[in-house]
Every structure is written in structure tokens, then in C-alpha cells.
Amino acid sequence: MGSNEYFTEAVVLDKEPSGEFDSIAHLYTQELGRVSASVTSARKILSKLNSHLEPLNLVQVRLVEKNRFHVADVLKTGALDRQHLDALKLIKSITPEAQPDPELWHLIKTNLNEKDILSILGFDSQFAACLGCGLKKDLRFSINDLSYFCVACYDRLL
Numbered sequence: 001m002g003s004n005e006y007f008t009e010a011v012v013l014d015k016e017p018s019g020e021f022d023s024i025a026h027l028y029t030q031e032l033g034r035v036s037a038s039v040t041s042a043r044k045i046l047s048k049l050n051s052h053l054e055p056l057n058l059v060q061v062r063l064v065e066k067n068r069f070h071v072a073d074v075l076k077t078g079a080l081d082r083q084h085l086d087a088l089k090l091i092k093s094i095t096p097e098a099q100p101d102p103e104l105w106h107l108i109k110t111n112l113n114e115k116d117i118l119s120i121l122g123f124d125s126q127f128a129a130c131l132g133c134g135l136k137k138d139l140r141f142s143i144n145d146l147s148y149f150c151v152a153c154y155d156r157l158l
């Protein structure tokens, strides 16, 4: 079976260990949208790749797709400010996999903020109402429910 190779810019959303030595990198890429890619090289190389794959890092990454995505190589080119961690969490939670979105990518590169992420992905607060009581102001977005709640109903969720 053949494999596809991609070279793309990306932001590292998250990284988690997988098994004893491997890890899974969650990336939002310019070419492919959100992808999860395993990092399973020889251990010496792995530690080098891992240092470039910290959350918030902007990277150029070479991905090989063979059944699933693998990180073949990665180079850090910059990093987002720590204040953007919540926005990256939101992107990881609500973006569909492998659907590139030029508008979202542009936002990541220029003016990352949660309100615009929600708006781009069709969760615009302007037309939203509390899922619990129907109230239309002071709404907060719940990642778990993919819905807006008023402050009172939101607190009840916790």
C-alpha cells in the first residue's frame, strides 16, 4: 500500500504520550486542517522531534499518511503567546478532522481569539440562546455541549 506525504505549516494544539515511548501530536495544519499524528521514531530522534512539538509552537511539519498520520520531521518556526492556550483547546475540541479552513488558519496566524473561532465554525454568539433557558445575553460557550449557556445555567453545569 502506498503512502502520502505532506509538507505544511501547523500550530501544535496539544501533545500526549502514547504507550511507553511514543506520543501523539495534535496539530492544526494549513493544508489538512486538524490532524492527530503519531511520533514514533527511534528514541533519540523522537526527543529531538518532541522538543519542536510543544503546544503553542508554530512549525513546519512533514507528515506521512499510511493508514494514519506520522510526523516524519518537524521544525519550530515560532510560537504563540501562552494566553492562546484556551483558544487552541477550543480548536482541538470543535474543529472537524482533516478539513482545512483557510479562514481559521488566517486567524491563527494573525489574531487568534475564541470569539472569532466560534464564529468561523458556525457557533456565532450573535444568534445564540442559552440551551438551558433560552436567554439571549451573557452567554458562554460550553465545549462539552457545543452550545451556549447563560451564566446561571453554565454554573449549574459545573
Ligand SMILES: [Zn+2]
Pocket (backbone or CB within 6 Å): 130, 131, 132, 133, 134, 135, 149, 150, 151, 152, 153, 154
Ligand atoms: Zn440559561
